[in-house]
Amino acid sequence: MKNIKNISYAVAAFLVTAAASCNKQLDEVNPHSATVETAYTTPTGFTGLVNRAYQDLHQIYGIEDGMFLTEAGTDLWFNDSRGTYAQQYTQYVGLAPGQAQGKNHWTACYRGIYYCNVGLHVVDGANFTNQTEKNQRLGELRFLRALYYYHIVEQYGAATLDTTYKQGAIITEKLRTAPEDIYAVMIDDLEFAKANLPLKWADAEYSRASKKSAMGLYAKVLLTRAYYATGADRTAWFTKAKAAAEDVINNRGALNLDLYPNFAQVGASMYGTTRSQNTEAMFVLAYSEANNTLNAYTTTNGNRIFKWTIPKYTQRPGMSTSYVYGADNEQRLMPTWHLLDLFNEDIDARYNACFQEVWIANQAWAWKGNLDNSKLKYQKAASATDSVIAVGDTAMYFTKKVWGGRLTRRYMEIDRNELYKNPQPGKGASLQDDKVYVTSCYPGFKKFLNPNITNTTRTTDYGDAMIMRYAEMLLIAAEASVQLGDQATAMKYVNDVRKRAAIPTHEADMEITDPSKVDINFILDERGREFAGEQMRWYDLKRVFRSGVDWVAYILKYNPDMTSIQPFHRDRPIPLAELQTLSNPVQYGQNIGYDQPK
Missing domain, CATH: 1.25.40.390 (Serine Threonine Protein Phosphatase 5, Tetratricopeptide repeat)
Incomplete structure (x- = not known):
């Protein structure tokens, strides 16, 4: 003791x-x-x-x-x-x-x-x-x-x-x-x-902890415990963590677990009438619209995790209130350049599954007479002041790409160079200093937005909260393997995650072929791509960086x-x-x- x-x-x-x-x-x-x-x-x-x-x-x-x-x-x-x-x-x-x-x-x-x-x-x-x-x-x-x-x-x-x-x-x-x-x-x-x-509860009680829930948390706890150890003891703990994760992986058939074929299904599976059949989830927290007293402290507010990472779009040019894009009345967090830069959107389907860059106009808009908005201070060049946005046109385009033309395009546009200061691949970048307009325009994180919204005026929703899923077992096994010096095995498990994430026909492009590239920094990057927004990141960084100095250095490097x-x-x-x-x-x-x- x-x-x-x-x-x-x-x-x-x-x-x-x-x-x-x-x-x-x-x-x-x-x-x-x-x-x-x-x-x-x-x-x-x-x-x-x-x-x-x-x-x-x-x-x-x-x-x-x-x-x-x-x-x-x-x-x-x-x-x-x-x-x-x-x-x-x-x-x-x-x-x-x-x-x-x-x-x-x-x-x-x-x-x-x-x-x-x-x-x-x-x-x-x-x-x-x-x-x-x-x-x-x-x-x-x-x-x-x-x-x-x-x-x-x-x-x-x-x-x-x-x-x-x-x-x-x-x-x-x-x-x-x-x-x-x-x-x-x-x-x-x-x-x-x-x-x-039990392996499984009755469908009506699908949100109870089951055998797979315990096996998954056991692997996560062993992995985290390993970082508190040193020397041979550390090796023993990482070995246990790897074995625990592999126990889930090797028995996924009996546990009725697997990756969804399409990454977008991860978020979509939190809604609808088939939640009890979720084959990737290992433990969820259920939210109920039918009986919201069972949502404990949130009651009628439900699960609002989808709200806090969506930029404001209502009452902007070409946009009227319609929550088909999600309720946008509580902006809280926006992505750093590092988060956006983690994805190669040309081959990785997770970017488009997680981020929204385009908003389509649902009302007409004319720039003439609307450039003096005291709150947002819209700006357009003289060549664009007579342009209009029609219903069905692009109204807003907030992108990680280099696009340009904020002053000349007929729609609202902010690209990475306008949002961040000198954003470069693989490096962190500060936000621009503008607090009124530019830094309120960013790709919206939509991972857990209901894909089948029928109520376009409600400001909350009742999707389940994902606490643990099968993809994490693959990356726990990969992380433990890295710490044990077995990068080849780590690469295998990482590739299992990445192949599912590939845009069709790009599976080979997504695979890592050089084991030496799969180090702890790569694991953190992959966890960022896979689990952003799933209430894990603070724990990931604390687990990996054992000194406060190293922890601060990593965060400041990218943020x-x-x-x-x-x-x-x-x-x-x-x-x-x-x-x-x-x-x-x-x-x-x-x-x-x-x-x-x-």
């Missing part, structure tokens, strides 16, 4: 909101009882408690704060229009212990852990007569506990570890447990989960606008609200670089 002690954690009290059943979601129950031992005395009641343990995932996946903590602040994203919204997490400006995003994430994870611990404590009193069913419910709880702890450790570092429940206990004295020791609990939980969870980032930002601050509940805040301690408790 590390030289950081462990003490139990418990939540002072809990209150569950009852919810009705839904064929896509998880029912839960409301125990109005003096003790949890008497609240969960039947398998049905216990299943309600298990369902409650899932709900805090809605505080992580599909909401704004979750996106900021897991995607923003990296090499791939910057604030729309050079803005400052949530800049503490998107740009590290004034990141401090008192901010809500970090507190909410901490609270959600520990609340989820609390319910898992309650379930593990009372399961023997739930009177299961079927041991398999009992172990399946325990498997769900232990899977979820491992997932919540993964978020805690990778966001905050050493933290409180608790695996027990004590009726009525209010713990005010806590100590922190080293990440390696928390990982030991996570691994033990996942070994139980993958041994006991030079991140001027406030410091090495200590690699760990988030322990929330002030947590420290204020402790009788020993000084002993518990704050992460280096932030205001220390007194």
Whole structure:
């Protein structure tokens, strides 16, 4: 054990909101009882408690704060229009212990852990007569506990570890447990989960953790744990991670897993009536329109992840409000030049599946008389002032290409040289300084936009949140192979991902033929291409770059606008609200670089 002690954690009290059943979601129950031992005395009641343990995932996946903590602040994203919204997490400006995003994430994870611990404590009193069913419910709880702890450790570092429940206990004295020791609990939980969870649940319960969910998280946890090790121990961990990922790969038939033939199906599979048949997903968080009370904290807001990376288009030349292009009232993040540059759009279908460059006019527009717009300051050369945009014409073209002609073309146009400062292949580039117009015009990230929108006025949607999918197993196996010095094997797994991503007839162009090119930087690039927007990037960079100095250097190399980032930002601050509940805040301690408790 590390030289950081462990003490139990418990939540002072809990209150569950009852919810009705839904064929896509998880029912839960409301125990109005003096003790949890008497609240969960039947398998049905216990299943309600298990369902409650899932709900805090809605505080992580599909909401704004979750996106900021897991995607923003990296090499791939910057604030729309050079803005400052949530800049503490998107740009590290004034990141401090008192901010809500970090507190909410901490609270959600520990609340989820609390319910898992309650379930593990009372399961023997739930009177299961079927041991398999009992172990399946325990498997769900232990899977979820491992997932919540993964978020805690990778966001905050050493933290409180608790695996027990004590009726009525209010713990005010806590100590922190080293990440390696928390990982030991996570691994033990996942070994139980993958041994006991079913291959598949009924279609109406497709969003429950299954055997493939546990196997996938197990591989991810082992890979991350390997980076904490050194020497021979490090090699052993990477070997375990590779074997765990290959276990999924080699058994994909039995697990009913594979890559979709078309990359665009990854996003599309989150919508519609066939979600339960998703063959690439290994774990999703379901969102329900029919019964939005089951969306926990987001309720009628649903899953809004598709909204925050789309540039404004409504009320622009030739464009009226129509959400067939997605609701654009909450611009948050825009792509860095590095993210766009990762793709060769001539051979890689992922670019056009992820990014929108062209918007077609749905109303007529004349430039004459409209060039003095006080907000956007449209500019056109004299030769273009008499031009018009007709319905069906191109209204906006925001492209990574070198295109030019912003002043002379009849449509709105911003190309890479107008949006970024001297963008060059393989290098980072700052955004232009314009905060009003130019930096609000960029290729829209549409990966998880509903491809079959029927309601063109609704500002939200109810697609599932993708948490884990089969492609990640291939890239986990590739990453572990790189770290083991086996670049040939890494190349094989990378090519499996890249061949699926190829534009038809370009499969050979997408294949890597020189194993020496498949190093850790290539793996990060490939993960950027494959998983951009899937709430992984912050964890990817923290995992690979073990020192704050190296972590900062990589981010600044590709996102030079991140001027406030410091090495200590690699760990988030322990929330002030947590420290204020402790009788020993000084002993518990704050992460280096932030205001220390007194």
